Amino acid sequence: MPTEDKGPSPQRAEPISYQLLCLLRDHGPLSRVELADRLGQPRSRLAIELDALAEAGMIQGAGPAESRGGRRSLLLRLNPEIRYAAVDLGTTSIDVEITDGSLEPIAAHSEAADISVGPNVVLTRVNEILQKMRADGAYRRLDALGVGLPGPVSVRDGMPVFPPIMPGWDRFPLRSTLGIEHGCPVAVDNDVNIMSIGERHSGIAHTIDNFLFVKVGTGIGCGIHLGGLVHRGADGCAGDMGHIQVDGRGPVCYCGNVGCLEVFFSGSSLAREALAAARSGASPALARRLAAQGTLTARDVGDAAAEGDMTCVNLVRVGGRYLGEVLAGMVSFINPSMIVIGGGLAGLGHLLLADIRAVVYKRSLPLATGNLLVVLSELGPRAGVTGAAVLASELAHRRRF
């Protein structure tokens, strides 16, 4: 009855050319000896690969290495003209970066946006932003483009699938549309996955093989890294934490079930509770903000909590405990080395962290928490574009040279 599912085949080793390009991306100019050492390959084995990469314009000479005695070896580096575009589409934002081959930013742009207006409007705006960057000299042509979306994505098909808050996006051919527009390969992934990939590449999870990246924003999602690879699940929707039940007697969620985590803790639920606290007089700090702004967001709760408003401190702590309860189960089940808290509400910071830690360390299996770190994202709002650039570079590195 069962047929082969669509999971990755991790036994496949990446080709040498891919590994060489990743080394030069992450460690800067290296000599042939250093490359051979790091790959554990004889230098002769690399010569053909390096020639092909130079031929393809991916790498070039970078002058002599510092002398270690004897003949000075020549350094190799990535072509400084390599350019990747990284696009992080959020529920309410567009973030775009152009990077060089080492993923260093060349140009960056962020603006508010509404993903629910549909792909045509959003992508028109993305293309305008990119064209402006190109006109400003950030790039001449793109080697690859990486894009993250706030919903489930079929990485294989390069498109969103059944995204719940994105009318018009279901099975929109994002990869081919952007690929034709920009004449380069395009990688599409979920926004939480790209944040987690960014955090692993150059954030606090650097070199950590087994970790969970929890995005706390309008909703709650999780990027799952196991054995050094992103786990996306059989249908590309792994990491959905927001609708795990925390109380079978709890209120109804917009998804139709009762007592989901997001009903108790998320950007939306905090904003709702903030309004109630402002109107009831429970929080003078929120009442002032509501009078001044006419509305309240989760950020106001964080700011008021930072000022010492006890109602807001309490909202964050109670929410942190609900999130902690769900995470405690995931820690027992997955046994990761690290949990990274990121996303818009990570600004609630150490207050949130304290309560998540309290619950996780109390509730999870002792063996699973003995070496477990629970930390805040290091890259913050840049995690998404960083991960999108990593995906773009991996796509470029995987070309046949």
Place this chain on the structure above:
Amino acid sequence: MPTEDKGPSPQRAEPISYQLLCLLRDHGPLSRVELADRLGQPRSRLAIELDALAEAGMIQGAGPAESRGGRRSLLLRLNPEIRYAAVDLGTTSIDVEITDGSLEPIAAHSEAADISVGPNVVLTRVNEILQKMRADGAYRRLDALGVGLPGPVSVRDGMPVFPPIMPGWDRFPLRSTLGIEHGCPVAVDNDVNIMSIGERHSGIAHTIDNFLFVKVGTGIGCGIHLGGLVHRGADGCAGDMGHIQVDGRGPVCYCGNVGCLEVFFSGSSLAREALAAARSGASPALARRLAAQGTLTARDVGDAAAEGDMTCVNLVRVGGRYLGEVLAGMVSFINPSMIVIGGGLAGLGHLLLADIRAVVYKRSLPLATGNLLVVLSELGPRAGVTGAAVLASELAHRRRF
């Protein structure tokens, strides 16, 4: 701050000799052409490897293949003298099998035992069983031995770590003890992991890359297969489901926390509830059994439910719903293709399955359940020894030839 954790490095491809041996194990005698086709390698590339394997006594000729026209090619097969020992140590049982290189059973033995008497008594008995099998001609020497334990295991160190129900076993050097005794390499893993490995090798999860194997027995545990590999977690304790909280207001568990799944549903909790139902008169069927046997187990609940005792049917259904609630969260989080229910209580069968399915399909993300199968184990009580034999063979195949 964070250092590299101990996760596997899935980028490493298995050597050709390993892949050749696995093909001959799983598909029987094959010609050089067939081997080359299946591996996608030129025949010349395989010649040296096959010679080395023949030299090492792992493979041998098996006569001409059926003619496909033209010159008839010679078949290769595993040496029929290859023997693996598979040992499944449960909380209350010892199961031992001797298999040939194709993992076909040559001899099998099962008996009741008590893991809590400690490693010396248990291993003495295991060695007696094996010596008896040897004396009866099941093997002359073992090529490898695989063993499963009912608790967390450090696969790297080949020993149990902090097992909660196994006094005397913590960090007992199981791999080296058995290795010295039997003069062969030894693979040690958790009992649930070996069951899941068995089920993937020759059970209902055959060819499924992403699945969860849930063992419902005295306790509840889960084997996690992602991308075709077992996920064991940073500390080897991934899959601990029994102590995930299902009700924050629930009763205290033996682990010290409140409302764990095992308090509501497990072999132990069913036995406890069965006693109460027998004594209160709620279940005449259980009262009869208690009078006859002097005690009750979860199996009595299953048997009485099968006879139509409504109290027992209800106990199973309520338990199935608690298990379903925890699984619903895992399905949203992991997005597997299949859930396999196994272990001693899998005998509760389709009654249990119906309620697990009802909750999982209702509670989990629709995208994650669209293609999800929830099924019973095909191998039943043989899942554990089958997986232990698979691990033993993989160890033997990984030798340098």
